Amino acid sequence: MSSSRHPARWTQAVWLIASLVLLVALAWATNRLAAISPKALEYPLWAALLGLVTGAIAAAAGVRERLGKAFRAELFLKTGLVLLGAAVNLGEILSVGARGVIQALALVSLVFAFTWWLGGRLHLEKKLRALMCAAVSVCGVSAAIAAAGAVLAKREQLAYVTALVIVTALPMMVLMPWIAAATGMSPAWAGAWFGGNIDTTAAVVGAGATYGEEAVKVASIVKMAQNALIGVVAFLLALYWVAKEERATVGRPSARMIWERFPKFVLGFIAVSVLASVGLFTKDQVKDVNALRNWAFTLAFIGIGWQLSFGELRKIGLRPLLVYLSATVFNTLLALGMSWVLFGH
Amino acid sequence: MEKPQSPERKPFFSRLSEDEWAIIVGLLLILLVVLGILGPIPW
Numbered sequence: 001m002s003s004s005r006h007p008a009r010w011t012q013a014v015w016l017i018a019s020l021v022l023l024v025a026l027a028w029a030t031n032r033l034a035a036i037s038p039k040a041l042e043y044p045l046w047a048a049l050l051g052l053v054t055g056a057i058a059a060a061a062g063v064r065e066r067l068g069k070a071f072r073a074e075l076f077l078k079t080g081l082v083l084l085g086a087a088v089n090l091g092e093i094l095s096v097g098a099r100g101v102i103q104a105l106a107l108v109s110l111v112f113a114f115t116w117w118l119g120g121r122l123h124l125e126k127k128l129r130a131l132m133c134a135a136v137s138v139c140g141v142s143a144a145i146a147a148a149g150a151v152l153a154k155r156e157q158l159a160y161v162t163a164l165v166i167v168t169a170l171p172m173m174v175l176m177p178w179i180a181a182a183t184g185m186s187p188a189w190a191g192a193w194f195g196g197n198i199d200t201t202a203a204v205v206g207a208g209a210t211y212g213e214e215a216v217k218v219a220s221i222v223k224m225a226q227n228a229l230i231g232v233v234a235f236l237l238a239l240y241w242v243a244k245e246e247r248a249t250v251g252r253p254s255a256r257m258i259w260e261r262f263p264k265f266v267l268g269f270i271a272v273s274v275l276a277s278v279g280l281f282t283k284d285q286v287k288d289v290n291a292l293r294n295w296a297f298t299l300a301f302i303g304i305g306w307q308l309s310f311g312e313l314r315k316i317g318l319r320p321l322l323v324y325l326s327a328t329v330f331n332t333l334l335a336l337g338m339s340w341v342l343f344g345h
Numbered sequence: 346m347e348k349p350q351s352p353e354r355k356p357f358f359s360r361l362s363e364d365e366w367a368i369i370v371g372l373l374l375i376l377l378v379v380l381g382i383l384g385p386i387p388w
Contacts, residue, residue: 082371
């Protein structure tokens with residue numbers, strides 16, 4: 001029996017090594033391309049494009065899943081955000097974070113309500129509506145996963161919403177910094193706009209990094225304030241489902257659920273920021289940690305591009321797409337106004 | 346008589362959540378930089 005198990009393990013190990021080698025090669029290529037290309041083509045875009053192209057080729061060859069074992073976008077992104085703490089003073093977190101929480105509370109509740117209402121008008125299935133509302137109002141893919149757990153959504157519904165999140169986030173990652181630069185927005189205002197609007201945290205960081213160091217800090221803090229609400233949203237959704245929809249199938253929601261869903265990497269980011277604020281790191285060390293952070297984000301952006309499945313998008317249909325895009329436009333305009341009020345002066 | 350079943354062991358990397366791994370890897374990288382083992386890092 002064990003002899004039949006071992007070859008499978010070896011095969012898995014070989015795929016993992018091949019995946020790691022490909023990921024490192026793509027990250028290196030991203031770094032070189034960003035160094036020789038014009039300013040507008042920053043590393044997040046190159047990384048996402050390389051991930052997108054190689055992912056599509058791997059999908060066509062039928063090896064995307066096996067060759068993508070090392071493409072852990074969320075893990076690299078969270079590691080990069082922990083490292084970002086070294087460049088952010090605790091005072092900045094408190095100042096930006098307080099305004100970020102106000103913005104997040106307003107945006108999450110209003111965008112959620114709008115998307116739920118519009119999804120109802122266009123007769124979307126309730127579980128798909130719940131996933132979309134969480135994705136567009138809180139933080140993209142991870143919020144959709146939390147919502148899927150809360151309402152026991154189908155796997156295909158989660159795949160649809162994941163594809164929608166990525167396909168809207170990638171153009172926004174490029175367009176929003178361009179619009180912000182064209183209209184002369186300050187880095188703080190632009191960062192708050194990116195953080196309040198773009199669904200997936202990776203693309204928020206990508207847009208911020210394209211606009212500059214100050215923008216990436218504000219965008220990340222604002223987005224993390226929004227991410228922190230994921231547990232509350234999942235809890236309220238589960239509560240609603242227990243009370244109204246499927247009393248028997250959804251587990252009893254509890255305060256523990258809020259803690260389980262809380263994005264704990266945020267605590268790592270704050271801890272590193274505290275260490276930086278008490279002067280633990282020298283200037284050169286912060287420079288090295290910043291370089292590591294850029295490498296981690298590059299790996300994350302490659303993973304984001306790699307994950308995009310055009311096959312899933314074709315299955316979505318027009319109505320869910322219409323709801324999602326309308327909700328995104330609503331979110332964009334509302335976030336623009338909110339970020340101007342809170343960060344534009 | 347049947348042997349009592351031991352609880353199934355999770356694979357090593359699944360024992361901690363992705364968030365916990367992100368914190369561990371991040372702090373470890375910072376420690377390596379502070380100790381001078383890692384760096385200067387080109388970007």
